[in-house]
Amino acid sequence: MAxxxxxxxxxxxxxxxxxxxxxEMLQHAKAMGKTIEVAIDGSPIAVPLGxxxxxxxxxxxxxxxxxCYHEDLCLAGVCRVCVVEIEGQRTLQxxxxxxxxxxxxVKTHTSKVRRARRHIIDLLLSSxxxxxxxxxxxxxxxxxxxxxxxxVDFFRFGHVQKPRYEIDASSHAVVRDMNKCVLCRRCIxxxxxxxxxxxxxALYRGNRSKVGTFLDxxxxxxxxxxxxxxxxxxxxxxxxxxxxxxxxxxxxxxxRKHVLIQTAPSPRAAIGECFGLEPGHAVTFELNTALxxxxxxxxxxxxxSADLTIIEEGVELLLRLKRALVDGDASVALPQFTSCSPGWxxxxxxxxxERLAHLSSAKSPQQxxxxxxxxxxxxxxxxxxxxxxxxxxxxxxxxxxxxxxxEMCASGHKDIDYGLTTRELAKMIHEAGIDLLKLPKSGFDxxxxxxxGSGVIFGATGGVxxxxxxxxxxxxxxxxxxxxxxxADVIPVRGFEGIRYAELPISQIGPVPELVAxxxxxxxxxxxxxxxxxxxxxxxxxxxxxxxxKAGGRFSQCHFIEFMACPGGCLGGGGQPSxxxxxxxxxRA
Amino acid sequence: MLLTExxxxxxxxxxxVTRYGRDRSSLLFILQEVQRRHYHISQYAMxxxxxxxxxxxxxxxxxxxxxxxxxxxxxxxxxxxxxRTITCDMAGKDHVARQLxxxxxxxxxxxxxxxxxxxxWANCLGMCDRGPALLVNQQVHTQVTPEKVHxxxxxxxxxxGVHATSDGRETRx
Numbered sequence: 001m002a003x004x005x006x007x008x009x010x011x012x013x014x015x016x017x018x019x020x021x022x023x024e025m026l027q028h029a030k031a032m033g034k035t036i037e038v039a040i041d042g043s044p045i046a047v048p049l050g051x052x053x054x055x056x057x058x059x060x061x062x063x064x065x066x067x068c069y070h071e072d073l074c075l076a077g078v079c080r081v082c083v084v085e086i087e088g089q090r091t092l093q094x095x096x097x098x099x100x101x102x103x104x105x106v107k108t109h110t111s112k113v114r115r116a117r118r119h120i121i122d123l124l125l126s127s128x129x130x131x132x133x134x135x136x137x138x139x140x141x142x143x144x145x146x147x148x149x150x151x152v153d154f155f156r157f158g159h160v161q162k163p164r165y166e167i168d169a170s171s172h173a174v175v176r177d178m179n180k181c182v183l184c185r186r187c188i189x190x191x192x193x194x195x196x197x198x199x200x201x202a203l204y205r206g207n208r209s210k211v212g213t214f215l216d217x218x219x220x221x222x223x224x225x226x227x228x229x230x231x232x233x234x235x236x237x238x239x240x241x242x243x244x245x246x247x248x249x250x251x252x253x254x255x256r257k258h259v260l261i262q263t264a265p266s267p268r269a270a271i272g273e274c275f276g277l278e279p280g281h282a283v284t285f286e287l288n289t290a291l292x293x294x295x296x297x298x299x300x301x302x303x304x305s306a307d308l309t310i311i312e313e314g315v316e317l318l319l320r321l322k323r324a325l326v327d328g329d330a331s332v333a334l335p336q337f338t339s340c341s342p343g344w345x346x347x348x349x350x351x352x353x354e355r356l357a358h359l360s361s362a363k364s365p366q367q368x369x370x371x372x373x374x375x376x377x378x379x380x381x382x383x384x385x386x387x388x389x390x391x392x393x394x395x396x397x398x399x400x401x402x403x404x405x406x407e408m409c410a411s412g413h414k415d416i417d418y419g420l421t422t423r424e425l426a427k428m429i430h431e432a433g434i435d436l437l438k439l440p441k442s443g444f445d446x447x448x449x450x451x452x453g454s455g456v457i458f459g460a461t462g463g464v465x466x467x468x469x470x471x472x473x474x475x476x477x478x479x480x481x482x483x484x485x486x487x488a489d490v491i492p493v494r495g496f497e498g499i500r501y502a503e504l505p506i507s508q509i510g511p512v513p514e515l516v517a518x519x520x521x522x523x524x525x526x527x528x529x530x531x532x533x534x535x536x537x538x539x540x541x542x543x544x545x546x547x548x549x550k551a552g553g554r555f556s557q558c559h560f561i562e563f564m565a566c567p568g569g570c571l572g573g574g575g576q577p578s579x580x581x582x583x584x585x586x587x588r589a
Numbered sequence: 590m591l592l593t594e595x596x597x598x599x600x601x602x603x604x605x606v607t608r609y610g611r612d613r614s615s616l617l618f619i620l621q622e623v624q625r626r627h628y629h630i631s632q633y634a635m636x637x638x639x640x641x642x643x644x645x646x647x648x649x650x651x652x653x654x655x656x657x658x659x660x661x662x663x664x665x666x667x668x669x670x671x672x673r674t675i676t677c678d679m680a681g682k683d684h685v686a687r688q689l690x691x692x693x694x695x696x697x698x699x700x701x702x703x704x705x706x707x708x709x710w711a712n713c714l715g716m717c718d719r720g721p722a723l724l725v726n727q728q729v730h731t732q733v734t735p736e737k738v739h740x741x742x743x744x745x746x747x748x749x750g751v752h753a754t755s756d757g758r759e760t761r762x
Binding site: 192197198199200201202203204205212213214215222 | 632635644645646647648650651654655656
């Protein structure tokens with residue numbers, strides 16, 4: 001696998017969150033030959049040197065409450081909710097950030113610990129403005145859960161009643177309400193360490209400290225790519241998606257409006273989590289029924305336009321290859337980058353504007369479908385596009401931004417009127433009193449009802465690449481891809497490693513299907529070409545690949561690279577249900 | 590800011606980055622030097638420093654906003670910080686404060702229109718036994734009385750020009 005190539009003399013801030021701490025420690029312990037015997041609440045356990053108390057307790061099945069700690073992120077140790085008592089030590093220690101280095105006797109729930117925890121939570125609440133009733137995180141607030149768990153019965157240290165900050169709703173995607181912020185800094189670690197976008201950071205000091213952007217500008221004016229990863233990791237309602245459900249209800253209630261919804265595969269795999277299912281149970285067909293009962297006139301499958309995207313991107317790749325290989329045109333922008341992830345597109349616009357030509361010119365599946373609905377669909381159903389309201393169910397907060405981009409209305413009408421996240425649709429279904437899990441199944445509406453399997457895998461990282469490879473190889477060689485690999489899964493590309501690379505030789509030129517045969521007179525230029533492809537998910541990894549291209553490394557020789565802004569691809573999108581963790585994302589795949 | 594001024598600032602910052610090293614751990618040294626020379630760290634400077642150190646501008650802003658001795662807005666050449674904590678308060682810091690405001694014609698938190706003086710509060714300077722205490726840039730004055738204020742300001746005025754380096758600052762170019 002390609003190693004990140006740091007530019008000469010510059011040490012970039014390594015995403016600590018992406019390094020596996022346990023693996024490093026085990027290695028370390030082996031070298032030192034050391035495991036340490038500790039006792040937690042009387043139960044003995046031997047752990048490698050440097051394991052945190054929190055991890056050791058987890059192995060024993062002892063739960064220590066946490067707030068600022070997050071599996072995906074580096075340690076902060078700022079909230080102090082996880083304090084424990086260590087025998088012989090005067091002060092309490094934070095379990096998440098205390099590395100075990102000597103045999104200790106830990107007590108996780110003595111009266112001193114319980115009292116301290118309650119006071120810490122009281123203190124967090126004392127500067128937390130807001131009524132739980134009206135909060136978007138009413139049912140999923142980690143702070144509220146902690147308060148309930150630790151018996152907070154009154155505001156011992158007072159409770160701020162008046163909001164201190166204005167709500168920043170400038171962005172189409174992310175709304176920031178700093179009055180609800182408890183300064184756990186998960187969003188900062190997400191933005192700077194996990195995603196390396198660098199929008200949010202702690203500003204000022206002491207009682208004035210707050211999470212802010214560069215020069216405290218509104219979110220719409222800074223380099224935010226709208227990936228929404230901060231929303232998924234916020235323990236309170238301080239960060240939330242810009243919610244258009246009221247507008248969608250208005251459209252549904254308006255008898256003149258023809259309201260269409262398309263659903264993407266990732267939210268279908270995750271929405272069950274909002275109804276008490278374990279991660280990884282797709283409820284696609286029950287969801288169709290629920291959407292019809294909510295009042296949507298037609299329910300379509302985004303897989304259809306995902307197929308279109310693949311054909312367009314595949315053909316665009318072939319055209320670029322021809323110009324590069326046959327015409328010898330050195331100005332051709334290769335490798336071609338995927339353009340499905342609106343967070344990634346905005347990332348390129350901000351951080352690598354000189355590489356914009358590399359982006360595929362294809363619209364994302366969401367926008368393609370919208371354009372189709374407002375033109376072709378309107379035509380065949382004799383509808384006025386002005387009466388059509390297109391809604392998209394996406395796992396993504398950046399899609400809200402994308403559908404509001406001014407250039408996304410080539411037909412004269414907005415391709416997509418509203419983008420809904422998985423969480424918002426779950427709220428709508430709850431609001432309509434529908435029990436999703438008990439509904440009968442029903443299919444998607446025609447004429448766009450049939451799709452291949454490639455769209456379904458779009459949501460997982462590597463999915464777009466896999467689909468594109470299948471398409472290109474099948475178009476060019478005339479072989480079914482099953483013959484190239486043992487089965488249709490293109491193994492080297494899928495998976496959850498941050499950056500992947502694969503090569504695929506084209507050994508023969510087969511009968512080219514009529515659909516694309518007219519593109520070139522002679523397809524032989526592709527014979528013996530080895531297709532080189534790359535996949536990166538999470539903008540931190542995307543950055544590594546971009547730096548590698550800049551330095552002329554392996555990825556600069558690629559023909560096609562799939563980028564997704566979110567770790568784990570769309571399955572880990574910013575519009576998916578909270579909480580998120582590597583295990584949850586893997587289950588959704 | 591004029592284009593030429595921007596270019597000059599950019600070159601100056603690049604020189605500082607070379608001197609202290611292209612690493613995020615050099616950030617504070619660079620910021621202190623910029624503050625010494627320009628009496629503030631401008632938005633443009635923050636962005637250039639971030640770019641040169643390969644970190645995010647918001648990280649630079651975070652550091653600048655955290656430290657009281659780093660300023661986002663232009664400060665005077667002489668920043669006077671009067672201690673407002675309890676012992677200095679009891680020793681009569683209010684009289685000193687009023688005298689400073691009168692003599693300079695500005696309130697605390699403001700800068701004189703000629704850009705020479707800024708007035709600000711400080712928390713404990715550790716001179717509790719000799720209050721009221723104040724800081725003029727890096728220099729501490731203790732047992733300050735309203736009568737002494739005039740002398741302190743006069744001393745500052747006399748160190749303008751080439752002598753302004755006496756407290757570690759360089760002349761404004």
